[in-house]
Amino acid sequence: MHHILVVDDNQEIRDLLGRILRKHDLKVSTARDGYEMRECLKNGPVDLIVLDLMLPGDDGMKLCRELRVGSAVPIIMLSAMGEETDRIVGLEMGADDYMTKPFSPRELLSRIKAVLRRTGAADGHPKQPASADRIMRFAGWTVDLVRRELRSPDDVLVDLTGGEYDLLVAFLENPHHTLSRDRLLDITRNRAALPFDRAIDIQVSRLRRKIEAGPEQSMIKTVRGVGYVFSGPVERG
CATH class of the missing domain: 3.40.50.2300 (Response regulator)
Incomplete structure (x- = not known):
């Protein structure tokens, strides 16, 4: 419960x-x-x-x-x-x-x-990824999909809100593919975008501050008028 x-x-x-x-x-x-x-x-x-x-x-x-x-x-x-x-x-x-x-x-x-x-699943029993797919890595960072944890290249646990975590996973599962704001809202918030809804822009800004050292090392690129794309390499397992 x-x-x-x-x-x-x-x-x-x-x-x-x-x-x-x-x-x-x-x-x-x-x-x-x-x-x-x-x-x-x-x-x-x-x-x-x-x-x-x-x-x-x-x-x-x-x-x-x-x-x-x-x-x-x-x-x-x-x-x-x-x-x-x-x-x-x-x-x-x-x-x-x-x-x-x-x-x-x-x-x-x-x-x-x-x-x-x-x-976590609404019934309290979240679906667990297969063991081979539980880890995702990018630029030295590690995401544990079972524990819903993000660790830095220095192995420091980084706190993410639920929305930030799901946004990051959405990017990692679709690298080099442009994701619209509406699509990201649907993935991370389970509801349609409202007119002038800036929720995704805010979440992206917060996520960037946590995983990027600065604009020169940006992994989440803005596609003007469309949405965002994750540009870095992603590994599983």
Whole structure:
């Protein structure tokens, strides 16, 4: 049973989401602020956090940034603000998805299930790659497809969000092939692109900062007006 943590200062929202998610066989914990969120995380791991942007004390942006320092737990951010800039900032901070209030609880449930499918099968038993195909290598980097881990050429474990990991694997499985933004959204977020959706551009920017030393060593090339292409050699096994 996946464990979902809902962090929102609105009790009605916490209660509503708790009821709906539990009906779909999800374990739910709730918190009304950053303090209660931290206390809940001390009690054991969670599989996904639904995080409100506007909270008393530390806001959602600060908490998201704090979580990303040492954790890749998936985060879906909620906000009453509908401006694109707020969504972009949330994604830049490391959120995996972003929904604007008022929202449909059913749509949120669908988003949660999509993120859980990226980080592990929805039934809790992810399909394992064949042993010969569990490792992918590029430019000295190593990706373990079973453990969903990325290690640097110096054998340092690099934290990736669920979206960043799936984006990297999509590139590695299609080297030298141009992938459109819509296709990458479909692969990594399991939903169609919205008008002017910059989510993929943000994810690519974050991924580049983690695996590239600089523009002169770029492996992920921009194809203007189309999407992106991974230009480096990739090895399996």
